[in-house]
Amino acid sequence: MKRLALLLGGPLLTTEALKERLSGYRLLAADSGARHALALGLPLELWLGDFDSSPPWLREALPAPKETLPREKDQTDGEALVRRALELGAEEALLLGALGGRLDHTLAHLELAFHLAERGVRVELTDGLTQAFPLLLGPHAFPLAKGRSFSLLPFPEATLALEGARWNLPPTPLKATTLTLENQALGPIRVWVEGGRAVLYLF
Numbered sequence: 001m002k003r004l005a006l007l008l009g010g011p012l013l014t015t016e017a018l019k020e021r022l023s024g025y026r027l028l029a030a031d032s033g034a035r036h037a038l039a040l041g042l043p044l045e046l047w048l049g050d051f052d053s054s055p056p057w058l059r060e061a062l063p064a065p066k067e068t069l070p071r072e073k074d075q076t077d078g079e080a081l082v083r084r085a086l087e088l089g090a091e092e093a094l095l096l097g098a099l100g101g102r103l104d105h106t107l108a109h110l111e112l113a114f115h116l117a118e119r120g121v122r123v124e125l126t127d128g129l130t131q132a133f134p135l136l137l138g139p140h141a142f143p144l145a146k147g148r149s150f151s152l153l154p155f156p157e158a159t160l161a162l163e164g165a166r167w168n169l170p171p172t173p174l175k176a177t178t179l180t181l182e183n184q185a186l187g188p189i190r191v192w193v194e195g196g197r198a199v200l201y202l203f
Contacts, residue, residue: 002026003092004085007033007044008078008109009053010101013128014039018096025094028085030077033097034062048084049077078105082112090121098125099132110134110155110199135191135198142200144185151201152180158196164189 005022007029019040027042031049035058044064050071051059059066069080085093093116098109113123113134125132133142134155144150144164152162157175162168166184171194174180191200 001091002089003094004028004088004090005094005096006030006078006081006085006098007036008081008095008097008105009033010097010099010105010109011127012036012039012097015128018128022094026088028081029064030081032058033078034058034064036097037064038062046084048081076108078109079112082116086116086119086121090116092122093124095123095125097127099127099130114155114197129203131202133200133202135193135200137193137195137197140191140193140200141188142185142191143188144202146185146187148185149203150183150185150189151203152183152191153199153201154180155197155199158198159194160198161192161194162189 003025005025005027007027009032022042026045027037028046029037029044031051032053034044034047034054037044038061046067047064048067048069050069052071069077095109095113099106109125113125116123117134117136123134152160154174159171159173160169161171164186166186
C-alpha cells in the first residue's frame with residue numbers, strides 16, 4: 001500500500017508513538033508544515049509551496065527537494081500537496097498538522113480529506129493528539145477502546161446511525177447539532193452514513 005504523510009501548517013504534537021507509526025510512510029510537506037519533519041527527525045521526499053510562511057532558518061536547516069509555487073495562485077499549498085499525493089498514487093494519507101490552529105485552515109483540510117476519500121484514499125487527520133476521519137456514504141467500523149471519547153459530526157448535514165457507544169443513534173437526519181457531541185465508545189463502534197457526509201472526531 002502506498003502510504004503518504006502530508007505535513008500541513010497547523011500544530012502537531014510530535015511523540016515517539018507518532019514517529020514509530022510513520023515507519024513506512026513517505027513524507028511530503030506544504031510550506032511551513034515542513035517544520036514538523038525537523039521535530040520528527042524524519043526526511044522529506046518533497047517540500048512544496050510558495051514558502052511565504054517558511055522562515056529563512058527553516059529553509060537552511062532542512063535539506064529536502066523543493067518545488068516552488070507562485071504566490072498568486074487559486075489554491076493553497078495544502079491543496080497543491082493533496083493533488084500531488086493523488087498523482088503519486090496515494091492509497092493511504094495521514095494529514096499531519098491538519099487540525100487545530102486556524103479554524104479556516106482546519107475546515108479547508110477537512111474538505112481536502114473528503115476530496116481524497118472520494119477518490120478511494122484512506123484518510124486520517126491529526127494534530128498528534130486528536131484524530132478525525134471523513135465519512136462518506138455507507139457503513140464504517142472503528143476498533144475503539146472502551147471509554148474512548150468521540151464526536152460524530154454531520155458535515156454539514158447527514159443522516160447518521162451509530163452503534164457500540166454509550167449513546168447510540170437510530171438513523172437520524174442531522175445538521176448543525178450538538179446531539180452527537182462528546183460520546184464514549186463501549187468498544188468497537190459502527191457508523192452508518194445514509195445520506196450526506198460526516199466526520200468522526202476522536203479526542
